[in-house]
Amino acid sequence: MKQTPSQTVGPYFAYGLTPEQYLYDFKALVGNEMVSPMDDLNCIQISGQVFDGEGKLIPDAMLEIWQNDGEKQLFGRFGTGTDPKNRYVFHTIKPKSVDGQAPHLSVIVFMRGQLIHSYTRLYFEDEPGLNAKDKILNQVPEDRRNTIIAKKTSNGYQMDIHMQGENETVFFDI
Amino acid sequence: MSEIIYNKFDWDVQPPRLSPEYKSTVLRAPTKPLILTKQTLSELSGPVFGDFNLGPLDHDLSKNSIVNGEPLGERILVHGRVLNENGQPIPNTLIEIWQANSCGRYVHKVDQHDAPLDPNFLGAGRCMSDANGNYKFYTIKPGAYPWGNHYNAWRPNHIHFSLFGANITNRLVTQMYFPGDPLLQYDPIFLGVPPKGRDLLISKFDMDATEEGYALAYRFDFVLRGNNATPFENI
Numbered sequence: 237m238k239q240t241p242s243q244t245v246g247p248y249f250a251y252g253l254t255p256e257q258y259l260y261d262f263k264a265l266v267g268n269e270m271v272s273p274m275d276d277l278n279c280i281q282i283s284g285q286v287f288d289g290e291g292k293l294i295p296d297a298m299l300e301i302w303q304n305d306g307e308k309q310l311f312g313r314f315g316t317g318t319d320p321k322n323r324y325v326f327h328t329i330k331p332k333s334v335d336g337q338a339p340h341l342s343v344i345v346f347m348r349g350q351l352i353h354s355y356t357r358l359y360f361e362d363e364p365g366l367n368a369k370d371k372i373l374n375q376v377p378e379d380r381r382n383t384i385i386a387k388k389t390s391n392g393y394q395m396d397i398h399m400q401g402e403n404e405t406v407f408f409d410i
Numbered sequence: 411m412s413e414i415i416y417n418k419f420d421w422d423v424q425p426p427r428l429s430p431e432y433k434s435t436v437l438r439a440p441t442k443p444l445i446l447t448k449q450t451l452s453e454l455s456g457p458v459f460g461d462f463n464l465g466p467l468d469h470d471l472s473k474n475s476i477v478n479g480e481p482l483g484e485r486i487l488v489h490g491r492v493l494n495e496n497g498q499p500i501p502n503t504l505i506e507i508w509q510a511n512s513c514g515r516y517v518h519k520v521d522q523h524d525a526p527l528d529p530n531f532l533g534a535g536r537c538m539s540d541a542n543g544n545y546k547f548y549t550i551k552p553g554a555y556p557w558g559n560h561y562n563a564w565r566p567n568h569i570h571f572s573l574f575g576a577n578i579t580n581r582l583v584t585q586m587y588f589p590g591d592p593l594l595q596y597d598p599i600f601l602g603v604p605p606k607g608r609d610l611l612i613s614k615f616d617m618d619a620t621e622e623g624y625a626l627a628y629r630f631d632f633v634l635r636g637n638n639a640t641p642f643e644n645i
């Protein structure tokens with residue numbers, strides 16, 4: 237059988253996929269609090285902005301984050317349309333290293349203007365030892381690795397996503 | 411250790427990243443080659459949703475946001491199966507649904523199309539495939555609507571879907587169309603799919619499943635990526 241072709245998420249996904257974030261009257265199955273910032277002392281904030289090929293901020297992207305370190309499986313979803321700076325923001329915990337890989341998050345990027353979603357990863361800059369040995373990171377040309385290594389902030393990590401341009405984010409064929 | 415490997419995207423039927431007729435791909439499609447990677451635990455797992463997540467009317471968009479009467483438009487049901495490329499049914503898959511109302515207007519605040527909102531229709535819902543991969547939901551047939559891609563651009567009638575499946579390699583966001591829609595031949599989003607894939611996005615009218623005096627039925631199957639595991643190895 238042939239795969240069902242992908243189509244764009246379009247500009248109007250918010251009331252179906254992220255209704256509570258965008259204040260629609262429909263229960264959300266998923267949000268951006270992958271752990272509760274109130275309850276979990278290890279909670280970190282992951283954030284960033286998404287840019288197009290002219291360096292313009294993209295206010296209608298949707299990101300999904302999946303992490304599985306063998307102990308904890310966490311999933312989150314957030315649109316870039318509600319934050320005052322059009323950031324994506326997630327509250328989660330940093331995953332552990334599993335199977336010799338450096339700690340990382342899987343990131344799926346959807347937006348109007350993409351007929352098919354894009355997969356990337358988010359690594360952590362304060363793991364230089366594990367990052368240096370990570371098999372997938374090592375498949376990325378050295379001068380592009382920094383596009384998927386998040387920078388440490390006061391309360392978590394920050395990583396922008398560039399769809400095109402000099403700093404185009406590395407996307408994977410998984 | 412035996413290793414199950416999931417198939418990659420099939421570019422015979424999947425749309426390319428850059429599709430200039432659909433103008434917003436020009437500045438948003440990645441331009442550098444994708445990095446081909448081996449599937450690890452991260453790719454071979456994904457979020458799991460249960461029936462308990464769903465509200466009692468989530469599967470009925472014609473009823474789930476009634477304020478003072480029935481929504482306007484043609485009541486329909488959409489049903490089919492969730493399968494993988496190996497032909498195996500995929501049970502317990504979350505299907506999220508969103509669409510315009512019968513006049514072609516979305517509830518979304520960004521939608522400025524000059525067509526009426528329906529106070530009794532939100533246009534969002536969800537359902538799950540059952541143990542045999544079957545799913546079914548009720549809704550109102552969505553209308554066509556104009557968009558700014560080019561002069562006189564109109565989207566054909568369509569319903570948006572989001573599916574999970576076995577793991578994150580199976581993630582699917584797509585749109586279902588209706589048979590015989592004259593706008594399909596002009597729509598750069600539909601035509602962004604290679605010719606071999608286009609028919610896979612058009613539902614079939616289903617007289618057998620049509621409910622007497624209540625709703626016309628359309629059939630639509632979802633096929634997610636398959637894997638290299640032999641389907642019947644345990645028999």
Ligand SMILES: [Fe+2]
Nearest residue numbers: 246565568570
């Ligand atoms: Fe649409």
